[in-house]
Amino acid sequence: MHLPWRWLLTITCAVSCSQAQANGWNMPVGVTDLSRDIYNLHMTIFWICVVIGLIVFGAMFYSLYRYRHAKGAKPANFHENTTVEVLWTAIPILILIGMAVPATATLKKMYDTSDADLDVMIIGQQWRWRYEYLGEDVAFNSNMSTPWEQIHGEEEHGEHYLLDVDEPLVLPINRKVRFLMTADDVIHSWWVPELAVKQDTIPGFINENWVKINEPGIYRGQCAELCGVNHGFMPVVVHAMEEEEFDSWLAERKEAQEQEAMGVDREWELDDLMARGESVYRAICSSCHQSEGQGALPAFPALANNQPMIDDFDWHLDVVINGVSGAAMPAFRSTLNPVELAAVVTYTRNAWGNDTGDVVQPALVAEKIAQ
Amino acid sequence: MWSVVKSVLAALIGVQSNVKRQQDFSSGKPLIFIVTAIVITLVFVLILVGVALVAAR
Amino acid sequence: MAPKLPPQHPLQHSSTVVADGQSHDAHSAHPKGVMRWLLTTNHKEIGSLYLIFSLIMFFIGGIFALVVRAELFQPGLQLVEPEFFNQMTTMHGLIMVFAAVMPAFTGLANWMIPLQIGAPDMALPRLNNFSFWLLPVAFTLLLSTLLMPGGGPNFGWTFYAPLSTTYAPPSTTFFILALHIAGISSILGAINIVATILNMRAPGMRMMDMPLFVWTWLITAFLLIAVMPVLAGLITMMLMDINFGTSFFDAAGGGDPVLFQHLFWFFGHPEVYIMILPAFGIVSAIIPTFARKPLFGYASMVYATAAIALLSFLVWAHHMFVVGLPLAAELFFMYSTMLIAVPTGVKVFNWVTTLFRGSISFESPMLFALAFVVLFTIGGFSGLMLAIAPADFQYHDTYFVVAHFHYVLVPGAIFAIMAGVYYWLPKWTGHYPNEKLAQCHFWCSIIGVNLTFFPMHFAGLAGMPRRIPDYALQFADFNMLSSIGAFFFGVSQLIFVLVVVLCVRGGKKAPAKAWEGAEDLEWSVPSPAPLHTFETPPVFNRTQSSD
Ligand code: HEM
Ligand SMILES: [Cu+2]
Ligand SMILES: [Cu+2]
Numbered sequence: 002m003h004l005p006w007r008w009l010l011t012i013t014c015a016v017s018c019s020q021a022q023a024n025g026w027n028m029p030v031g032v033t034d035l036s037r038d039i040y041n042l043h044m045t046i047f048w049i050c051v052v053i054g055l056i057v058f059g060a061m062f063y064s065l066y067r068y069r070h071a072k073g074a075k076p077a078n079f080h081e082n083t084t085v086e087v088l089w090t091a092i093p094i095l096i097l098i099g100m101a102v103p104a105t106a107t108l109k110k111m112y113d114t115s116d117a118d119l120d121v122m123i124i125g126q127q128w129r130w131r132y133e134y135l136g137e138d139v140a141f142n143s144n145m146s147t148p149w150e151q152i153h154g155e156e157e158h159g160e161h162y163l164l165d166v167d168e169p170l171v172l173p174i175n176r177k178v179r180f181l182m183t184a185d186d187v188i189h190s191w192w193v194p195e196l197a198v199k200q201d202t203i204p205g206f207i208n209e210n211w212v213k214i215n216e217p218g219i220y221r222g223q224c225a226e227l228c229g230v231n232h233g234f235m236p237v238v239v240h241a242m243e244e245e246e247f248d249s250w251l252a253e254r255k256e257a258q259e260q261e262a263m264g265v266d267r268e269w270e271l272d273d274l275m276a277r278g279e280s281v282y283r284a285i286c287s288s289c290h291q292s293e294g295q296g297a298l299p300a301f302p303a304l305a306n307n308q309p310m311i312d313d314f315d316w317h318l319d320v321v322i323n324g325v326s327g328a329a330m331p332a333f334r335s336t337l338n339p340v341e342l343a344a345v346v347t348y349t350r351n352a353w354g355n356d357t358g359d360v361v362q363p364a365l366v367a368e369k370i371a372q
Numbered sequence: 373m374w375s376v377v378k379s380v381l382a383a384l385i386g387v388q389s390n391v392k393r394q395q396d397f398s399s400g401k402p403l404i405f406i407v408t409a410i411v412i413t414l415v416f417v418l419i420l421v422g423v424a425l426v427a428a429r
Numbered sequence: 430m431a432p433k434l435p436p437q438h439p440l441q442h443s444s445t446v447v448a449d450g451q452s453h454d455a456h457s458a459h460p461k462g463v464m465r466w467l468l469t470t471n472h473k474e475i476g477s478l479y480l481i482f483s484l485i486m487f488f489i490g491g492i493f494a495l496v497v498r499a500e501l502f503q504p505g506l507q508l509v510e511p512e513f514f515n516q517m518t519t520m521h522g523l524i525m526v527f528a529a530v531m532p533a534f535t536g537l538a539n540w541m542i543p544l545q546i547g548a549p550d551m552a553l554p555r556l557n558n559f560s561f562w563l564l565p566v567a568f569t570l571l572l573s574t575l576l577m578p579g580g581g582p583n584f585g586w587t588f589y590a591p592l593s594t595t596y597a598p599p600s601t602t603f604f605i606l607a608l609h610i611a612g613i614s615s616i617l618g619a620i621n622i623v624a625t626i627l628n629m630r631a632p633g634m635r636m637m638d639m640p641l642f643v644w645t646w647l648i649t650a651f652l653l654i655a656v657m658p659v660l661a662g663l664i665t666m667m668l669m670d671i672n673f674g675t676s677f678f679d680a681a682g683g684g685d686p687v688l689f690q691h692l693f694w695f696f697g698h699p700e701v702y703i704m705i706l707p708a709f710g711i712v713s714a715i716i717p718t719f720a721r722k723p724l725f726g727y728a729s730m731v732y733a734t735a736a737i738a739l740l741s742f743l744v745w746a747h748h749m750f751v752v753g754l755p756l757a758a759e760l761f762f763m764y765s766t767m768l769i770a771v772p773t774g775v776k777v778f779n780w781v782t783t784l785f786r787g788s789i790s791f792e793s794p795m796l797f798a799l800a801f802v803v804l805f806t807i808g809g810f811s812g813l814m815l816a817i818a819p820a821d822f823q824y825h826d827t828y829f830v831v832a833h834f835h836y837v838l839v840p841g842a843i844f845a846i847m848a849g850v851y852y853w854l855p856k857w858t859g860h861y862p863n864e865k866l867a868q869c870h871f872w873c874s875i876i877g878v879n880l881t882f883f884p885m886h887f888a889g890l891a892g893m894p895r896r897i898p899d900y901a902l903q904f905a906d907f908n909m910l911s912s913i914g915a916f917f918f919g920v921s922q923l924i925f926v927l928v929v930v931l932c933v934r935g936g937k938k939a940p941a942k943a944w945e946g947a948e949d950l951e952w953s954v955p956s957p958a959p960l961h962t963f964e965t966p967p968v969f970n971r972t973q974s975s976d
Contacts, residue, residue: 025903028823028890043820050810058803061781065799068720070790076722077786086729089778090771097767100817105427105760107819112756127596152899154505162504163901187592188686190751190826194892199822201752203687204591205680208753223901225751225826225894227585229592230511233897297512299579299599326681329596383732384739413739420743424761 029195032216032241036197038107046100053096114209117179121170125182125189125202125224127329128231128288131336132170135181139254142336143168144284145234149292152234164221167284169238173247174214182208185331187229193222193237201226214241231288265339265363271347274360278348281341286349289329294353300329305353314350314359321346322369339367380409384416467562470554471960472539475561477857479536480850482564483529484926487843489572490524491919493517498881498915501908506899514898515583516575522586526704527611528568530838533846534707535560535618538646541853542622544951544958545640547631547967552624560617567610574600574607585896587697590678590689594670601671605664612657619653622646631950633969637731640949641724644731645710648738652699652706655742660696663689687752694745702741705805705837706734708845709776712798714949715852716780719795720787721946725779733772733779740769750821759818766816770809777806792944793867797848800840800875808836811886826896828907829889835882844874847925854929855943859957860936862928870924877918884910 030040068074122133126142133140146167150156159165172178182191184202192199200210222237242250283292289301296303304310310317321342324332333342343363350357375395460468469475496517500508509517539557543550551557574581579598582588593601626647630639639647669675676682678689709730717724724730746754746762754762780802789795811833815821824830854862888907893900900908942952950969954962 025891026887029892039819039823042817043814043823046814046817046820050813054806054810057777057781057806061784061799061802064781064784064787065789068784068787068789070721070788074786074788076720076788078722079786085782086726086775090775093771093774094768097770101764101767104763104817104819108759108763109428109756111819111822112759152506154507158504158902161901163899187596188589192826192894194823197823199751199825203680203752205684205686206753222892223894223897227515227589227592227896229596230515230583232515233511233894233899384736417743420761420764421757424757424764427760428755428757 031195031197032214032218032220033196033212034215035107035110035212036195038110039197042104042107045103049096049100111210114179114211116177117211118176119173119178121172121178121180123170123180123182123191123202125184125186125191125228125235126331126336127186127229128224128235129285130166130170130191130235130237134251137251137255139251139258141168141254142284143170143238145236147234161221163234164223164236164238166236166238169219169240171240171242171247171250172212172214173244174217174241175244177211177213180210180212182210185336186329188226189224189228189235190226191222191237192225193220193239195220195222196239199225214239217241217243234288261338261340265367267363269340269343269360269362271351271358271360274344274347275351277340278344278346279352281337281345282348282352285333285337286345294349294355304349305355307355311350311355311357314357317350318346318361318366318369322366334370339363339370342366342370376404376408377412380405380412383409384412468558470550470558472543472551472554472557473857473958473960475551475557476536476539476541478561479532479539479564482561483533483536484929486524486528486532486568488922490521490529491922493521493524495915495919497521498912500898501900502912503909504900504902504905509898511898512580512583515585515896516581518896519582519585519588520572520575523571523582523608524568525838526586526700527608528564528571530704530842530846531615532564534646534649534704534842535615535622537642537707537711537846537849537853538618538622540857541849541951542625542643542646543629544856544954544962545643545949546626546629546634547950547963547969548625548629549961549963549966551621552629553621556617557621560614560621563610563614563617567607567614570603570610571607574603577603587693588667589693590667590670590686591680594667594678597671602668605668605671608664609661612661615653616657619650619657622650623654626650631963631966631969637728638969640710641713641727641730641734642707642710645706645713645734648734649703649706652703652738652741656696656699656703659692660700663692663696666692687749690749690752691745694748695742697748698745699738699741701834701837702737704842706738708801708805708842709734711845711849711852712780712801715794715798715848716783716802718852718944718946718948719792719798720784720789722783722787723948725782726775729775730779733775736772737769740765740772744769747816747818747821750818751825763816763818767813770813770816773809777802777809792851793862793864793871794848794852794944796868796871797844797851800871801844801848804836804840804844804878808833808838808841811836824889826894827889828885828893828895831895832882832885832889835885839882840875840878844878847874850929852944853951854932855939856951856954856956856958858933858936859939860932861939861943862932863936866924866928866931870921870928873921873924874918877914877921880914881911881918882914884908884914 028040028043030037120135122135124131124133129145130143131140132143143166145163146165147159147163148156151158151162180191180198180200182200182202183206184204186204188201188203190199190201196212196214198210198212200208202208218241220239220241224232224235224237228235290296290304291301294303294305320330322332322334324330337345340363343361343366346366347359347361349355350359350361459465466474466478496509497514500506500514539551577600579600581598581600582593582604584593584597626639626643666675666677670677670679670684676684678684678686680686713724713730743765744762746758747766750759750762811829815824815830815833851862851867854860884907888904891903891907893904893907939956941955943956950967951958953967
């Protein structure tokens, strides 16, 4: 590595690492090798700017003080000096080259997604994250769990106000995890400062990024790209575990998901579907269609007392499964499983006075999806 | 020709002396300067692309 | 250069003195009242119209910003819903960029370019009138979208697709139309400025004798002509996607949302330089005046401006470091962005060296110009940090970026505009602005600006994303400071209005050469500048310029 750069790093770290760590003023050093590299780049360029700033502003304020008109300063009449001008062009260029070298090296590391131990698909949706552990048959949605009562000031703010989710992304430490990132509707951006991963998730594209976490812990971040009204309310939470712990978590998750799949063939009672449907509605649908199904025109139609929907059962089911093209209503066929779909359709057909008495069985939904 | 190239390079980094500038502006052939500047800009872009490609390997 | 005379009644013709091919009676039948302003083709009157329009829009955009800051004063949602919050951030950005900063510079150009090059008016006076009157139309339309069902634009001033197409409110078509009209106005204004500068300089004034404000505006005008059509194309593609079933930016139809960003920033980055180059020109006029010493490197300044303008076409993807560009592209844009800091640095060094061994006094225009140098440079430093691509993965779309561009735009562009207004008010009105009030305005603005925007650096580094209506508890202190600063800054701007109004109505009389160290041609006409100046071209005296 280049010697001067090493030196600068040592100095900057000595000055700042110790106090700047996660004190809420500076970029976090983070918990990966890369996040540390990035932090060091950040501090190096910062100190370079500080030094240049001190010189330039020093010269400026000296001149302002020393050559005051009020003190009777007589203006000199010099201008132009090619040597000076060449110097003040050449020196910055050299500094910049010195900066570009480590920056290039770090960037190349960030782009090296090869040889991953685990692939996780991250899908941005208005307004939640969906995580799919590729090849493991484990997938779930991660919604903000901070209650709206807190946001509207009816309750005390919790400790992790706005940064809590119902189900965090669980990752192992010490393994290289590759992220494949895309979005279903608009552009979102998945960001966890402590992991130094920020990557846009773009409909129609699959971006790659990776992380290898050094320390177990819970790391929080937020969506970083404006994605509509609830952009401020789609946090990211990563729970990093020891490897064995992660393996058993994954096995457990897998089993639970299989259990759920078996539920598809079972005959469900209305009350069970309603209970399940309400929680799905809360987590997924209410951000647009509102908590009491009253909707928010013109974009989001009401579901309560929506006569066309009540009258046309097939259409209702189709819209939930396949979405409405050209409108904000997404297709939920891959986001929700048949049980959840059946439950939420049942719920919306019976809640808020829609009282149709319809019971939608997961088996029927599974059949529709297969078509 | 070399002096034209030198002037254009000086322009690129934003350094030029008044004397040289007087000469350039009294040469009466702005077209030469403009064409050279465009060529040098293209070359500059190509060099930068080259550097980026090499660095990315 | 004599304009063709309009056909005239022979009797009238014989009764007027025609000097230097200029007819005086062409101006004599002035309409009165509103019609005078609607029909005016006089560069000074149109300049004033632009400036007044821009000031009004500055306050409207400012009120939107204060709505945003009020909501962000504390964690939690107190005043507005997220939907309206997004409309406020979007409108604030659009109004400030397109209706406040850009028209202010065009207004200054209208007033000062003819005076600085010794021309009687702009080259195309009727076009000039048209360019201006398009603006109130465009922005009335844009503001009216706030009242439409579904609300106004809510997708940020960068209006990324598909949030601004498939997922946009119905009013978006009007937003597009408004932007088209504003764009046409900018292009026409730019064409007029280029035509004026190239054709109407006083005899003997060569390009390299032009004041820097004229130079920077010439280069800015070329940038405008180059990139406004890109913006127009982009919003037309959006229009097609929204209304005619195309899929330029809709992935489901085979379109490409990233293409949108490439097009937007190919316009957008030169656009940010459009908002700063004329500011460089103003500061380069004021600093030598109050340091009583010529600019250190006039030629270098011109060349650096040209270099910045050229490079500005090569750096657009530094706004897109996290969209997943290939590694080589990422490196290219990182290197080119770092390079653009060099000519920017050259400018700052030149200003500082101009101060060195000068004889410096601190009137209000100078105070604003000096604050510009310091605070713009701070914005340049954060720009340099943002240029480091790996680090930008952490900075991007956080309040750190918000801090960066507000440092270059508020104490940058807007302070330069105010410096210019204080500098040229004596020429416009014949009176000096009230110095006590102006200084008070200055100190309040300085405190307000830094209190508002400096804490944003910390909020961003600590992890606060931009464009959110509510935030986690660890960002509370920074936001409270910013909000207090913003209200203080906002209220301070009323002092500015007061100074300008008082100055128009009276004050200490200013002579033709209102500032001891001022050298350019505008100071050779009386103060206040009469409606018609330089009807006989002045003889340009070369020793006035840098050499
Ligand atoms: C030394 C010169 C500069 C450099 C190296 C620089 C660099 C950058 C970079 C890399 C970004 C993108 C940050 C991100 O989104 O992650 C950015 C954003 C921005 N810069 Fe600069 N900048 C410079 C000067 C300026 C100037 C002079 C202006 C305008 C007067 C300006 C206005 C902006 C604006 C408006 C944005 C944000 C746009 C948005 O996302 O809304 N910058 N700058
Ligand atoms: Cu978002
Ligand atoms: Cu830019």
